[in-house]
Amino acid sequence: MRTDYHMHFEKGSYDENWVEGFFTAAKQRGLGEIGISEHSHTFPEFKSLYYEDLVLDDSFIGKFQQQWLKSNKFKYTIDEYFAFMHKLQKKHNVKIGMEVCNFQDQGKVRDILKDYDFDYLIGSVHFLHGWAYDSSEIKAEWDKHPLEDIYEWYTEEVEKLADSGLYDVLGHPFNIRLFRYLPDFDVTPYLVRAAKALKKANMVVDVNTGTYYRYPIHEISPYPDFMKIAAKYELPIITTSDAHKPEDCGNYNQMAVDYAKSFGYTGTVRFDKRQRTFTSFDLE
Template structure:
């Protein structure tokens, strides 16, 4: 079974193509389970996300496509929600979604994965950034609000790697993810970025396997031609590490399926 649970829509203001075009492409590429997980509305960083008043359109479009393409592909509903406790509306967690992806894109108010703000790296200690980042992922897991951790080592996007051993911090974070019964996605978007590899690194993926943390897969597509991006490579990596199954979610219930 081919699974792709992390994909966006034009409602986020930095993706192109219609939702139906994504589904048509996913069917063409042989994807069995496809999830839309567009960026959540939030009273912060509004330039890069849908508005609250657009949520009904998003959910209605999902329902319409699910009904139209039944028997051809399974379409799941989700949001990629930024873990910013001061901005996360309680109403987001009352929406009946199939799953919730939790993501960290900000350290404080610094959008570290946005090229517009790359100069901020020169002002900071990179090791402190990584420690703060993994602590945020740990807090995300401990919140109990999410099902999947998005791009767990996203901070490497511009090739700013830690210069000290952070294995202890990573293990602490992974233990929190395990306790929360969450999965970690293998996200192909890193191949389209300066870092030139998937999230997470093979080292972190092997640690996930050691902790028996489930995985799932995501193109993190923001354009039609990114659907199914590097699927063979990330599935092969997962199998080489030892995984034979990945997680899918329906009404927030996790099921492991062979891929």
């Protein structure tokens, strides 16, 4: 069965007519099941965590991030999200997830999420020392940091997410390649550290086509070097599109499946109430 568990409604609203496009695209691309994983910045419950963690001073990145937090953020409560998803579940086979940023206080995250019956939770590294490194508007910040530091910071954040015990999936692993800042040093130790952390936490790898069609790197995350290590450590996977618009649901899913197969993967996992089962790519 083909699935896609990483997508967001944030470019639109909780309007059934608008989100129906996700299900239309899923059907057109042969997906048997999808899941919605709204960003944590959708929800006011997380607002204080963003203001605690992000650089918000008068610097180049601080000024941008101040405006970013005021744009289309914190507009639905988690209760409103669940109510809308339950309405959709009356018509569609859709799972309820969330993509949570790598906040430094994971204890607060646990308190926010503990009363909700999610099917799965994705933990993703979106900030390095308070900097939203995947924002093209502040891409110039990359030139201020040695790439060795970036890899160390990123790996440390993966380890923290895994150590929290909160998450089922690591979102778009090693997408720090997204602007084509490519290392000329051996990154294997970082990749192995990340894989070991995921293995210990029993987490799944997100094979994500978003970096292929949305960023200059034009490759699936994680890239081949990490996929080899993920396969070696027998880390399960999901294949996802990271869709932010209805028409992108399941985008390049076949490419993701073929990519995973090239590393020996024969299927993905499905989630239900934080429990997972294996399903073959070729199972209808």
